[in-house]
Amino acid sequence: MKDIEKDLTIPIIARVEGEGALHLKIHEGKISQLELSIYEPPRLFEKFLEGRAPNEVIDAVARICGICPVAYQMSAVQAIEHIFEMKVSPWVHEMRRLFYCGEWMESHGLHIHMLAAPDFLRYPSVIAMAKDHPDIVKRGLHLHGLGLMLMALLGKRSVHPVGACVGGFYAAPKISAVLEVLAQFKKSLPLAQELVLWSASLPMAKVTQEFTSVCLRHPQEYPMNEGRIVSDRGLDIDISEFDNYLKESQVPYSTALQCHLQGKSYLVGPLARLNLNHHLLPAEVHDILKEGNITFPTQNMFHSVIARSVEIYYAMLEAIRIMENYVYTTTPHTPITPRAGIGFGCTEAPRGLLWHRYEFNDEGLVASSRIVPPTSQNQARIEEDLWHSLMAYGLDHSDDDLRFHSEMVIRNYDPCISCSTHFLQLKVDRV
Template identity: 45%
Template sequence: MTDHRGDGSQVLQVGALARVEGEGGMRLEFRDGEVADVRLNIFEPPRFYEAFLRGRRFTEPPDITARICGICPVAYQTAACWALESICGVKVTDAIHTMRRLLYCGEWIESHALHIHLLHAPDFLGYDSAIEMAADHRAVVERGLRLKKAGNDLMTAVGGRAVHPVNVRVGGFYRMPDAAALRALKPTLEQALEDAFATIALVAGFDFPDFEQPYTYLALREPDRYAIESGSVVTTAGTAFPVAEFGRHIVEEHVAHSNALHAKLDGELYVVGPLARYTLNFAQLSPACRDAARAAGLGETCRNPFRSIVVRAVELAYAVEEALRIIDAWTDGAAPAVPVRPRAGEGCGASEAPRGTIFHRYVLDADGLITDAQIVPPTSQNQPSVEADLWTAARAWADLDDRTLTLRCEQTIRNYDPCISCATHFLDLEIVRS
């Protein structure tokens, strides 16, 4: 909607953004043809997770924080488990760690397939939705749904349910999935692998505007594999720190126009998510994924957020490969969980949600009750960069007609796969140590 005001200024407003998770809007203001103000408004109602976590038992955050987001519950469950296990002085077995990675692969497959096909591709192909797109590109939409279903099937096999899995606990799992049940997924995943590489080839052919981001990227890194379920923090600014120190580097502020806090890394804006992971950890992708990325026109780094759809497709293929690799090597007999006894203390955990790094911090008392909780989801970290991109986009494309400019700006936001439900429930600046 465009409003031409008496003073010659012009406001372009999208009341409710479509094809994002949660409720947000966008507002651009031009004066004398120049961009005067840009705002990503988050009006998702606050739900106060960090507040009602206080007084809950240390066993509860995996179930409770999963409910922050229906699309990436495993990201929350996993980060919560790492944080609580670190407080209790528990290290899970390699088998449990591997099973967490397998469950997480399911979430990456489901979430990336959803975003690529149902949320983002319609922007590139010129449709309002994947359902409309299906009229002309039915095979593409069906392939996307098949991929998404493969991710959901994997989450169901490991987690018991695709949305808010029930099998995750602090210390591991309630029941370890058996090898036969996992191997039964192989035909589905082998089809998914073929579909994922076909998806890379498809999205590589989309048109991408010239658009380069100068921002710092932040992601987790593991020494021996592309970080998904765990890792230590690295950035393109050359800083590296253990997850336990995230509070010293990442500080959030509450701005008036948003129910989501804005995060800064050592005072600067930064980006988490597929582009950050890819740029920082490209060498750890499989040879097949690196080759497919090169064939899709990507370099070893990617700074064009519009190309995030290609990077997501590469990560989608990697997640399917990883799932198959883990299932092939899986043998029965591992204990589902290690015992966890509560003790007083503070601990942090992090994992790579499909849309970027998520941090959790908890403080427990000696009875195992939570006295403080902090959750920093990816969308709050990316929100300042989304706004910065919107400034760039609005300046670059100010001459476009309103409809086209609106679509470009919406696409600029969807580049980040923003999860607005996640971002709305933030933390207390008083507890940030800097």
């Protein structure tokens, strides 16, 4: 076995958002080549945003990702408000946070139950898993549904919501509508606590690895819409400095763009956020972490599923806090005064840092745009993790086992490949 060369290809990675593949070459018991291939076709968003008016951008960028449209809208509004030198009201600040809570719950809920949990419990899909574990699946779908409800409260629908605009929201939700959602959230809070404890009890490998976590950090808030970009290795920069430190490049064995921090791969997403911001979580979250014997920071990538559960619980607490303090307003957005300039927006999408840069011209239209989605930033990290994890797992496992393990490693990152603003089709060299 040792002296033969073998190829292992996963032509379609199931249970990820968007389409990707993995090609692995093993030579004399060692990995000689490993390529995570993204074959999601490019959609050229950055070009067709050119010439568009501010609020057209908000409606357009939602279409980058059906799973995290709020993230794209929030990074874009921030960048555009930066250019127009607008300051939004405290009401808008809170409502944007509420909107984001909904998307975290929706996206994490979908990932944990439909994409990741079948791995941990060894089922091919959530449908098969539901036959043996109906209560777990129903609890997950319920929490996921609450996230959808919250997105619809402010956006009228959960996929490509229509409520957000530059300066705030088109309209404020009625108090009665908020109270209705609030009641559901309060009633369901214990389910999120159960979810955290359940996710911590899932069978997972106790393997740690070296990696750098990168995310936003705000002095008082667990990061969503605001903050500086920080790492656990001392990075601490303004979002406008992103380009100076986080470089997109091509790697010799593939054509996919990857992002590196000073030449090294890094992690973005829920685990990175918890590693760097766990101290900002409220006491209720710390209590449940203690109860489940869960500690952050952690360098075990499989703990990502726990991080997502913790963020669902946090998002519910945060949403309850905001809804309890809700006041109706007749000025849900500040008016726009377009001007030329360059601006940056960076928010914490469910999968991590989502960075936008726009330039507007004198007519108040987009002159140029750049969007760096989280999965392009995680890509180098995923490949590095696969090298590490597959060697640790043992390459003498059967092809099926290696395939299963690789998919599980990839799914820890919840790669959302459909944000194909920046992904390249890869030519896979099959030997």
